[in-house]
Amino acid sequence: MADNAHDLARRLGRQAESVCRHYLSAGRREGGYWLVGDVRNTPGRSMFVRLKQSTNGAAGKWTDAATGEHGDLLDVIRESCSLTDFKDVVDEARSFLSLPHPEPEPNQPWLRKSSAVPGSPEAARRLFAMSRPIERTLVEAYLRNRCITFLHGIGSLRFYPRCYYRPDDHSPTETWPAMIAAVTDTSGKLAGVHRTWLDPRGFSEATLGKAPIDTPRRAMGNLLGHAVRFGVAGEVMAAGEGIETMLSLRCVLPTMPMVAALSAAHLAAILFPDTLRRLYIARDDDPAGDCAMATLIDRAQEVGIETITVSPRLGDFNEDLRILGLDALRAASRVQIAAQDVARFIELAA
Structure with missing residues (x-):
């Protein structure tokens, strides 16, 4: 049997x-x-x-x-x-x-062998290549409106002004401006992209600047184990779910390498760089975040990586940054990280 x-x-x-x-x-x-x-x-x-x-x-x-x-x-x-x-x-x-179940094939007759299949890593690479740096774009305004003002070294983020969005298989395709994030493996090779569609009318408290559509965030390509990366990981790295979450934490730890796994499921499955010795887990305050944290701790400890959890006072670190302010986020982070990393990543960067 x-x-x-x-x-x-x-x-x-x-x-x-x-x-x-x-x-x-x-x-x-x-x-x-x-x-x-x-x-x-x-x-x-x-x-x-x-x-x-x-x-x-x-x-x-x-x-x-x-x-x-x-x-x-x-x-x-x-x-x-x-x-x-x-x-x-x-x-x-x-x-x-016993039933016929053929492998799904692209149904667009105009696709050629050289064309990228929608959703594939090749399609993701093309979208990222067509996008442009975020300086003086809606992406920069979106991040600043969420109080993320440390925007150095974030070449993994780009802007695309007319990014396709289709609510479902039966709806017409729309276009919205979007933040395009490169999802890479531990060597830096692009494996996919993450799209955050933005509201061209600007920021509002209801949507926090995201487009008023059902699913303003979607990913494409091979994601499992990979992440959006800010900095090159050495012995120390921080990992969390959302891009905005990690960029908020980066405002008070600007030189610490960080990755955004994009969801709790993918955070639990991130691959570890060979050099990593201490991993900070930036948890979201919800059940999925707690389970992802527990799984990640077990996986890291199995390979001898020290783990330290850093927790927000509210729902996530962007809420802390927007509502409590930069000084409060810095003070809360200072007491949660190792003493040697306070000197290395907070005091020297202040």
Whole structure:
């Protein structure tokens, strides 16, 4: 039975996207992953399923950063169908595999072999290359309106004035100005991009400057393990979820290398640079952030990396910066980091 289960899981993995579309229909594809709330098909983004075999793992393997659960596509079938008997799971899997499920193909007839498939790393590289530096653009205004004023060394962020946005498969394509962030691996190679669509009318307290659309943030490319990077990591690095969160913390620790993993699920899975010896985890104050922090601590400690958690007084560090102010954020950070790093990253930069 174990051999049968292994074979079924492997065969399901070959059709991972079709499996996800069928059993995890509340989710959506982003780059090489299927994102959904959990294995029981709840809407959300905490769980990610690998859609293609890669050096990072097998197709069909999934992790839920909010709960720490993980498994394969047989587990997806069991939980999403509320099955308790393993024989029923096997029967359902075999029934699914008996149906024709071709690999999804781009349906745009105008795509040529040399064109980048939408959502691919190549498409991400092209978008980043077409974008321009943020100086004197809506991106710079957006960040400054969120009280992020230390904008040196952020070449990983760019501006694109008319970035495509499509609410769903049945809606027309729109264009909005966008902040484009490079998602890179530990060597600096671009693996994807993250887009934050912005409101051309400017900042408002309701949207904090993001475009008034359903999902003003989306990523494309190969994201798992990678991040948006500010500075080159050495022995010390800080990691957190959002770009604005990490740029806020960077206002008081301007020379500390930092990465934004873009979500709790991806924060839990970031890859560690070979040089890293101490990792600061900038947690968001919510259950998903707590689970990501716990997973990341376990992974770091397994390879001998010291971890120190830094916590905001409010929901995240950008809220602290905007509402409590720069001096309060600096004071709170000073008491949470190692003494040698206070001298290195706060006092010398002040």
